[in-house]
Amino acid sequence: MKIMIGYTTIGVNDMEKAKAFYTELLADLGASLLMDMDRIAFIGTAMDAPMLSICIPYDENDPLPGNGNMVAITAPNKEKADELYHKAIKLGAICEGEPGQRIPDMFYGAYVRDPDGNKLVFYVFG
Template identity: 30%
Template sequence: MLDHTGIVVTDLTKARRFYDAIAEALGLATKTNSEQSFLFGRSAEEPIPYLWIGTLRPSYWVEGSRAGLNQMHIAFIADSKQMVDAFYDAALKAGGRDNGPPGPREGAGDYYGAFVLDPDGNNLEACVRGPAAR
């Protein structure tokens, strides 16, 4: 189970615009956490799990680490193919880059997903599985 994870970004304003857009497409929310960070998750009523996004350098980073150096992959659950498509469109309009357009993936069974790179190069995915993916 996931409690939380986090990524470091170089431009908080650019990142917030991007994550606000994909949050809306996925029925999720963002919330300011500090002047240097915000949270991405379900809602204030369901605060966990969440993704911490900020410009602060974590104390646990090894020397030489920086935003985007070690690409992170995060997959978000979508309720429908239409939600995956909305995620992809919102991400591209908000400054993301294509890393695999919406569609089924060979060998994944009933699966429909899309991949984008956020402004710092982290790989984000939205996917739906099962009957809703057909």
């Protein structure tokens, strides 16, 4: 059975900087740069698995992070969510919510904004 979402795209200002940020950040989850086509790149574990796409907007205007939009990245456990959060900060992200239990016994999350302002959460249910 396939997962419903094939890939999620976020806009960036600097492709090289964004590719470096995301490939290094997500390498610990087995992800790598799968396809690079100048203004758009796909990062993930396989072409038939959910991927993250980063791109320079088609209209070449500045990318604008949405209010209420967020990319949720699954971590295998709370420790890995913490590691990804701290790695993202080290790579230039800013804190949007330190790692912690958000809903008792149900949801653990760590929130950052990437260098382009896109909001990410590293999370674990449980």
